[in-house]
Amino acid sequence: AQSVSQHNHHVILSEAASLELGCNYSYGGTVNLFWYVQYPGQHLQLLLKYFSGDPLVKGIKGFEAEFIKSKFSFNLRKPSVQWSDTAEYFCAVNIWSNTGKLIFGQGTTLQVKP
Amino acid sequence: DARVTQTPRHKVTEMGQEVTMRCQPILGHNTVFWYRQTMMQGLELLAYFRNRAPLDDSGMPKDRFSAEMPDATLATLKIQPSEPRDSAVYFCASGLPNPGETQYFGPGTRLLVL
Numbered sequence: 313a314q315s316v317s318q319h320n321h322h323v324i325l326s327e328a329a330s331l332e333l334g335c336n337y338s339y340g341g342t343v344n345l346f347w348y349v350q351y352p353g354q355h356l357q358l359l360l361k362y363f364s365g366d367p368l369v370k371g372i373k374g375f376e377a378e379f380i381k382s383k384f385s386f387n388l389r390k391p392s393v394q395w396s397d398t399a400e401y402f403c404a405v406n407i408w409s410n411t412g413k414l415i416f417g418q419g420t421t422l423q424v425k426p
Numbered sequence: 427d428a429r430v431t432q433t434p435r436h437k438v439t440e441m442g443q444e445v446t447m448r449c450q451p452i453l454g455h456n457t458v459f460w461y462r463q464t465m466m467q468g469l470e471l472l473a474y475f476r477n478r479a480p481l482d483d484s485g486m487p488k489d490r491f492s493a494e495m496p497d498a499t500l501a502t503l504k505i506q507p508s509e510p511r512d513s514a515v516y517f518c519a520s521g522l523p524n525p526g527e528t529q530y531f532g533p534g535t536r537l538l539v540l
Contacts, residue, residue, distance in 0.1 A: 344526040355517060356531040363526035402469065412457045412523040413482070418468040 314339045316405050318417035325393050326425050333388040333420050335403030344406040345386040346414065347377055351399045359401070362386065373397070395426045428452045430520050430532035438538045444506040447535045450499055451520030458501045459519040459529060460486075460493055469517075475501065476523055508539045 319334040337343065347359040360371025367379040377388045386403060403417040431450045439445055451458050459474040473483035478495040486493065490509070495501045505512055515536050519529040 342525075346528070348531075355533045356519075358528050358530075361526065361528065406525060406527075412476075412521050412525075412527050412529065413459075413471070413474060414529060416469040416471075 314405065314407060314415055316403055316415050316417035318401075318403050318420050320420045321418065322421045322423070324423045324425065327395055328392045329424075331388070331390040331393045331397075331422070333401055333403075333422070335386045335388065335417060336384050337386070337403075337405045337415075338384065339405065339407055341407065345377070345379055346404040346406070347371065347375070347386075347388050348402045348404060348416075349399050350402065350419075356402065359388070393422070393424050395424045398422060398424045428530075430518055430530050432516075432518050432532035432535050434535055435533060436536045436538075438540065439508055440540050441509055442507040443539075444504065445508045445512075445537060445539075447503045447516050447518075447537070449501040449503070449518030449520075449532055451501065451518070452530055453499070455520035455522060455530070456498070457521050457523045458495060459521075460501070460503050461517040461519065463515045463517060463534070464513075472503070472516075508537075510539045513537055513539050 315338050317336045345362040348356040349359045350356045360369050362369045362379045370376045400419045400421050402419045404414040433448045457476045460472040462470045472486040473493040475495050492504045515534045517534045518532045521527045521529040
């Protein structure tokens with residue numbers, strides 16, 4: 313069965329530190345990849361997504377992610393985190409289909425210390 | 427600014443009571459998803475609909491959960507009878523079924539079953 317794995321469950325960083333959150337998926341076909349963010353007490357919002365083209369995707373708030381097909385990975389990065397980036401981050405995969413169904417990873421909680 | 431709306435935002439009930447959660451998808455979106463979020467299980471897909479028809483409800487406990495779309499502007503998720511283990515945040519999301527389309531999440535219903 314298809315699955316999404318996020319390696320880091322809880323990450324604690326100081327402000328200005330660099331961030332990289334890992335995401336791997338298990339599916340050999342064409343995929344669309346997403347990162348969603350959930351700020352405390354709020355709903356999930358789209359951070360960025362990969363559909364096709366340039367494997368380096370830039371999203372909102374300075375986030376970016378790189379799709380490496382050979383590694384089945386879609387890691388999320390930010391060069392310098394802020395306290396306001398404290399949130400839970402979810403990686404998700406849409407298998408190339410016409411259902412729009414997403415498979416989510418377990419999520420990574422990021423805590424940024426001021 | 428189109429948004430997915432959900433009601434109620436919070437619900438506290440006693441075990442055995444019926445709970446109905448409502449979702450209004452973004453106008454024009456014909457795919458609706460119901461998710462449950464808990465600390466232990468993360469985000470789980472319960473069911474999803476396209477053009478008001480259920481496409482997949484395999485993630486939903488059939489004996490007590492039911493999901494419907496009476497019309498294109500309303501999706502409902504019902505639990506009868508509710509149990510303490512149903513305590514969670516229930517999110518509705520809507521989108522279009524095309525590959526790469528973003529799912530837009532509602533604010534969620536935080537359910538506590540005593």
